[in-house]
Amino acid sequence: MGSLKTLSGGLLLGLCLTLLGWGAEGQWDGHPKKEISGSGPINLGQQQRGTWWPLMQTRENLTEVKSIKSMFQFRTFDPEGVVFYGDTREGEDWFVLILRNGLPEMQIGKADILVSVQGGPKLNDGKWHLVEISSQGDFVVLEVDGQKALVVGLKSKETMEVLTGQIRLALGGILVSVDKLFLPFQPEMDGCIQKGNWLNLSTPWETELIGEPWPCYQNIQPGSYFPGAGLAAFNTTDLPGHQTEEGGITIDIHGDSTKMEGTVLSLNTPGQELPTVTVKINNNPKKVILTILKSDAITEQSFSRLSLTLLKNQVNMDIDDTHLTFEIDSIPDFPRSWKEGMILAFGGLPGDGVSYSSIQYLKGCLEKIQVQGQDVDLDRALYKDLSVSSHSCPSEV
Template sequence: MAVFCKAVADGLLLTLSLALLGWGAEGQGNGRGMREVSGRATVYLGQDRDIWRPLIHTTVNLSEISSIKSSFQLRTFDPEGIIFYGDTKNGEDWFVLSLRDGIPLMQISKGDMLVSVVGGPKLNDGKWHTLEVSNHGKFVILEVDGSNGLVVGMQSKQTEEFISGQLRLALGGILIDKEKMIVQFEPQMDGCVREGSWLNISVPWETEAEELRPCYQNIQPGSYFPGTGFAIFNTSVSPTEADNEVKIELWGDFSQMDGTILSINAPGQELMFALMVNNNTKEITIFAEDKITTKNYNKRLAITIQADSLTVIQEDDESTAIYIFSHPGYLTTWREGRLAIGGLLGEGEDNVGSQFLTGCLKKIQVQGKDLDLDLAVKHMSISSHSCPA
């Protein structure tokens, strides 16, 4: 996959349409500047914050724990990200459960042991799955939908010690340095957790967020743009193919979208290229050297950038339209520029709120590889891997 580094994004405002949302986590203040949340609440893990920082967390005295089992339900299309974390001894012994390639990954540190194990079924199918993590003597067991997903055995030559003090739990982040883990991964998770039962404790969890973002009641694969922000990639670090061309492909029902689908420019230069769709007129507008407006019947849009030409292909189930623009420097601008998905780059980009995309892009590819919006600088309202169904 072409690797894109994060670029500097402009400050953007969030306005989510509650009509598209299902239910969320409710909470109240605790007098310490944090809101309290029930452990059984439905929590969207992809809410914007420092990407390694927990979304919600709790601390409990080990003497109050009567069960060494935690269970919860998880739903996601995202193949990678942190689910939950726990530790004792202020982070000396710790446990991390995440997904990588859609498969559960457990990493455990205890005394002189550091263990990493991956296995079980793929969970990023958009369905609710019940996960249960429990400790049985020298074994840590992860059950998925009632069946063993992972079993990790650990035995140390060190003398077992009685552990006292506190235990910390966190959802969507970790409380240790990420460099301590054996397996590195992207932490952001576009997913939801609900119905949590955490070590049979009833103490509330805490969050620093002023408001927890709700979860969509039903979802489908794709990247959802609610009309409040866009994702920016730095294309100057994107390698081009040996034949010196770049191909960008987008799939979706464009007749249900409104706003800017995509734009490209280089710093200090005029807008090189943009695609915009109008849901009222059912038209799509292509901005390059010329401006072309056509009827919007698309299921797929493909843009090919070469040294002195740019080709746009509109395609649905029955027909194809091709538009070619000629001008020197297209590929040079790409190599020096930025790619925005869901918004308009260029002069006045601080004031283009009406141009933000509203709708679901089912798939985005660059050079034939899926583009992961988690690798972009993006507005917190964008869901990288799921759309409301």
């Protein structure tokens, strides 16, 4: 992947757009469309075209629609993102179902009406839920597991029945401008849909997926899954900072290290060829390697929690109940550098230089990532590789 070492705004933005498949002006280069079944299973986390663009979409003439009802099974641990979208009149009238704080939320735009309503049960519990959305006269009804969760009434003098044209449906994104939304939200959704019945139609869906669709694993657990193909990177100015110089910056990683392999995290200082800090796991033989500039510290043990504390000229590493302290003359003033802007990456080391060719991407599940005691959401990363799942990991149980 391209380098993330330069913090210059224009260069970094251009790089991230390139990595995400966009040109410098935000245009999609495009891939051939292919047909895909709408009955699932469908992994919504496999987004490839851009943040808001749907994973898949379909359209049908309104004259062919006999039932304005769609139902599907849905499962996620993700608290926020787009699930299902529909519109008529090429987006003049539209509807979107999202999650916010785990709760279902419907936003609807129709004629001169713009409405948003939230409620019902939390759906980000990792269990399968039956979701049904229907239009019943002047009302839009959302049912979850057979119980009414939300009912929205819409009536306007400008509203008229749409009997011609087409209806468009989309999963994992929207087909209207973000400016039309009642309230903004984080669009990425790490979730799965299966057994979909969309308006009782058999019309195939279209997608621009590259390669095979991701599976929906039989069992999942909360966490961020790295399959060994990419990383997620943050500018430290977008993360919590230190309260006091003595307290420093603390980064906590939770997970079973015996089921991980590769680079857990790296911290890069702008203008430096080598990473400032890296933590790698090798399970053959078992060891955790902390590298500070060119100095390695190796401990031969596994962990369920690893904590790094970055001080002015010192790094502390806690592996479960084991405490280690490292003082090196060339260690930078971490609190100051953090505030000025560093690149903190999880799952690998940004850069494409020759010296980085032996660095492994992480393969495994980080059950929880925290900075200064606050959970880190990979959906809000400066850059996240398409292979990384932000909120769920495959589970053996």
